[in-house]
Amino acid sequence: MQPFIKETGLVAPVDRVNVDTDAIIPKQFLKRIERSGFGQFLFFEWRWDEKGNEIPEFSLNQPRYKGSSILISRANFGCGSSREHAPWAILDYGFKVVIAPSFADIFYNNCFKNGILPIKLSEEQVEELFQRTNANEGYKLTVDLENKAITDELGLRIEFDLDEHRRQFLLQGLDDIGLTLKHADAISAYEAKHQARLANSF
């Protein structure tokens, strides 16, 4: 996994509460075989109407938000089905950070497995970010994981909280697999000890 240290990028708003994983990536796309390539289906039913025409009102369809890498949204982001395709779609679209007042558990965990930084801020702080994003075309944020701080070019600075275990996880670009592999010797020793059983010869 790519380490996450610092990200400076355009901010895109999705101004809704309870954005669920079905909305993030509808079930007809679960048959795909890649982990990548889900970005084109992100928020599918909000981006396109039944005839396949772009819905211009939806934020991600507006030119000013093209190429953004920081997503801001409202409470309970990522609720619903546990599909890992949801963080895959968000990452593949180009987002590296999601900021919201709260996240659904499984989605929150899945983000870390995929190198996405989900940041919980207070309702007021998120509201402030929405206002600044709307007011300033080309609004950018810098998210600094080493210092746990968010800044903009207008002098805003917000500090955020994150579990230390998870922070290290992202900073070092570790993944669960990498962590488990640190115990490779113990795994090999276990396999040697249980060789007969694993080889089905008892």
Added chain:
Amino acid sequence: MFEKIWNNHVIHSEEGKPSILYIDLHLVHEVTSPQAFEGLRMNGRKVRRPDLTFATMDHNVPTKDRFNISDPISKQQVDTLTNNCKEFGVKLYDLNTLDQGVVHVMGPELGLTHPGKTIVCGDSHTSTHGAFGALAFGIGTSEVEHVLATQCLQQAKPKTMEVRFVGKRPAGITAKDLILGLIAKYGTDFATGYVIEYTGEAIRGLTMEERMTVCNMSIEGGARAGLIAPDETTFNYLRGREYAPQGADFDRAVEQWKALATDEGAVYDRVVELDVTSLIPQVTWGTSPGMGTDITSTVPYPDQLPTENERKAAEKALEYMDLKPGTPMSEIPIDYVFIGSCTNGRIEDLRAAAKVAAGHKVSPNVTAIVVPGSGRVKLQAEKEGLDKIFTAAGFEWREAGCSMCLAMNPDVLQPGQRCASTSNRNFEGRQGRGGRTHLVSPEMAAAAAIKGKFTDVRNWEFKSEVTV
């Protein structure tokens, strides 16, 4: 028993962090594995133990013309599994092999499932394998990759629950009725965060296949896994199977397996009981497996339910199911019957259904399909002439796969159609958008096909003896 298996597989544990658990058997299917293999490839990793990894294709497989997958994306998923297995050296039971089938039917059939093993699969019904006294549970795609790469998982230790079936199982009550009855009584989340151990005389009396039916639906009660202590029934089932230990190895294995049984006086975090003597064949009426009742009963009145949440959920469910409170369950007409799945697609299930169907005719208003759980189940059924009994009665005899259990293949309900199904989930849209699913046993499903509505199979008029 859970403690023993858990302790026997922990490789590393640290306060406040999940334990690292060794996995003895990893089963793989086409839907949740492609991204896991892609992850390995991107990181230059190999499958650590291809010898402990077995794959099959089941979810997307058409049951009519299996080599002709018309949906190109389904076909691609199937082809991808083939290529991944080749590239990473994983044994694949593909559409050309007799052993292909629903992953949870295939594993036990091959003798891959042993007491005391840790078993995972990217599929929630992995709990099925707990019938052998194995610790078996479903995992997500990142975890599939994790197990492929490391043969381990990071897991927080779950709590334990004893589910005690009290009393002797009455005639005409199936394993499906035990588990549906349990979930109807305790709900779909009573076991969230727990691993269940099923005990009691009624459990001891079940065959291996019946035990699998019970353990299969542990997840519908919210449990991570469901176990049954191994005994002679287990050992007799395993003896001689392809991946079971052979000869003297088998005897040594049995000694080890016997030691797994739960010690007298073991303490569980929670104990629940179900009196089986008063059980009646079960039918679900709603859109969650816990919304079930007796065939002799009626569709419930939502306003008589104890909590506000249950009332709301029941109202919504009845609206979706288009049912009126107070309607006798035995007066609900059906359009479709599905006999199959990893819950009830094994040979004993098909025998039981065939026995009911023999000499009768499927109601003209009903489409009924029988989908064997695996190629071997299909072959065995044909050897016994069950296919003839079914087709003579007007059932369609299909090829092995998951089929209408989740309707990812072409077997799909049309909006508004009502189905008696031997599968495990009756969620909205599970068998097709707008489709209505009622969960029942294979016997009840076969009887419903013939009557065109649900009927109490205990009063069934058996026409001719099925020779098995």
